[in-house]
Amino acid sequence: PLRDEPVPAERLAALQAQERERFLTTHPASHALAARCQHHYLFGVPLHWMRDWPNPVTLFVRSAQGAELTCADGHRYADFCLGDTGAMFGHSPPAVAQAIAAQAAQGLTCMLPDARAARVGEALAERFGLPCWQLAMTASDANRFVLRWARAITGRPQVLVFDGCYHGAVDDTLVDRDPATGATVRRRSVLGGVHDHHAYTRVVPFNDLAALEQALADGQVAALLAEPALTNFGLVPPQPGFWAAAQALCRRHGTLLVLDETHTLSSGVGGYARTHRLQPDLWVAGKAVAGGLPCAVYGFTADVAARMRRAKEAAPDGHSGIGTTLTANALALAALEAALAYLHTDDSYTAMNRAADALEHGLLERLHRRGLPWTVTRLGARMELQFMPHTPRNADDVRRHAQPALEANLHLFLLNRGVLLTPFHGMMLCSPATGEAHVARLLDAFDAWLAALGR
Ligand code: PMP
Numbered sequence: 001p002l003r004d005e006p007v008p009a010e011r012l013a014a015l016q017a018q019e020r021e022r023f024l025t026t027h028p029a030s031h032a033l034a035a036r037c038q039h040h041y042l043f044g045v046p047l048h049w050m051r052d053w054p055n056p057v058t059l060f061v062r063s064a065q066g067a068e069l070t071c072a073d074g075h076r077y078a079d080f081c082l083g084d085t086g087a088m089f090g091h092s093p094p095a096v097a098q099a100i101a102a103q104a105a106q107g108l109t110c111m112l113p114d115a116r117a118a119r120v121g122e123a124l125a126e127r128f129g130l131p132c133w134q135l136a137m138t139a140s141d142a143n144r145f146v147l148r149w150a151r152a153i154t155g156r157p158q159v160l161v162f163d164g165c166y167h168g169a170v171d172d173t174l175v176d177r178d179p180a181t182g183a184t185v186r187r188r189s190v191l192g193g194v195h196d197h198h199a200y201t202r203v204v205p206f207n208d209l210a211a212l213e214q215a216l217a218d219g220q221v222a223a224l225l226a227e228p229a230l231t232n233f234g235l236v237p238p239q240p241g242f243w244a245a246a247q248a249l250c251r252r253h254g255t256l257l258v259l260d261e262t263h264t265l266s267s268g269v270g271g272y273a274r275t276h277r278l279q280p281d282l283w284v285a286g287k288a289v290a291g292g293l294p295c296a297v298y299g300f301t302a303d304v305a306a307r308m309r310r311a312k313e314a315a316p317d318g319h320s321g322i323g324t325t326l327t328a329n330a331l332a333l334a335a336l337e338a339a340l341a342y343l344h345t346d347d348s349y350t351a352m353n354r355a356a357d358a359l360e361h362g363l364l365e366r367l368h369r370r371g372l373p374w375t376v377t378r379l380g381a382r383m384e385l386q387f388m389p390h391t392p393r394n395a396d397d398v399r400r401h402a403q404p405a406l407e408a409n410l411h412l413f414l415l416n417r418g419v420l421l422t423p424f425h426g427m428m429l430c431s432p433a434t435g436e437a438h439v440a441r442l443l444d445a446f447d448a449w450l451a452a453l454g455r
Helices: 009-026 028-037 094-104 117-128 139-154 209-216 242-252 302-314 330-342 346-370 395-400 404-415 436-453
Strands: 061-065 068-071 076-079 132-136 158-162 175-177 184-186 201-204 221-226 256-260 282-285 296-300 375-379 382-386 427-429
Touching (some): 009 404, 076 436, 132 139, 139 158, 139 256, 175 201, 201 209
Parallel strands (some): 158 201, 221 256
Antiparallel strands (some): 061 068
16 A cells, blocks of 8 residues: 555654754764854855755765765765766866876966867767867856857747756756746746846747747747756656657757756766667766866767857857856866766766666665655666655656655655765766765665654
């Protein structure tokens, strides 16, 4: 029998209070650093997101190596957050750390291409399958630049995204879909927004081909910018056949298909598109692409490259609005070269998937044994525990089943037992350095959590 009665709110609140107390008692050094940082940082952290964790004071990191992180109090954690994917190949992968160290003594940034640029371009084309490339510092930057190019070369004003998307700090994409009217609305949490979003961005539900076709039909959409699977609003995989049909619709309506693979690089070597033989017009990756050093890339077809060249040549001289001064600096190129050679490999993914297989199996076995109506959704080395009885189909599905208090409790309970999950959702990512002992630690802590909940 499925045990789908909710955990009583009082029981959850009592457990959360107990776990907060436990965290404070066991983290005096983090507690002291948090107090000092309050004086000079907004919200006591150098980036305010660093407070978006369920622990009562910020966890300060002393060091991170492989699949583990050590906090200021000397506790070691099995890290399944991995910097929200920036460290997907493990913290400080030796090949990348060495390449950065060697380059660091020979120039950090010159606003000229490093001599290894030719080799890196060849490696990008070989690994990700598109012939032409540009770099950016972050995935947010890359997405902003790609949307600018897409509008410039198509002459169309609109972009299309899926409901529940996240593509970084990109105004055009920080929108939601009004469920009543289907209209594009500003995401209410976004600060300082002034754009008239609905004039330039359309939003449709993921996995909905009819809505996609309708949004493309008037020929005003420059680009569909999408993750191959939603990963930032719960993990929502594409339905079988969705992408083949969506790609054909984009082609038919002259809309560029841009795949943002910043997270779905976890699908397999070269990312989801490569693994599933999709043919995007443009392709974006950041975060782990250079092993965790700030760097992002976008690739495109020869046809798109020719159109970009024409657009640039037709524009007056001056600022293009694309690029930043430190982009493609020598350190980034050194890290990218090492990452392409040593991280984006079959060996890495074999190790990542071995750990992910064990974790998925362990979680499912526990859910089945206890009759819990929850789901584990997997995308290569990434998976998510979802408090719902079926794999979600779109963002609304995820919204309907959200249990934020339960999720926050899981995170804090595991953190107190030396396991780090990605905040904001139940995502777990396995690196090549994630071993049996890390997986066992997570599963043991999960057992203890279920017992504490009375499940
Ligand atoms: N694209 C996707 C799919 C992402 O998940 C993110 C970050 N979560 C970004 C872009 C933005 O990355 P960054 O914050 O490194 O710019």
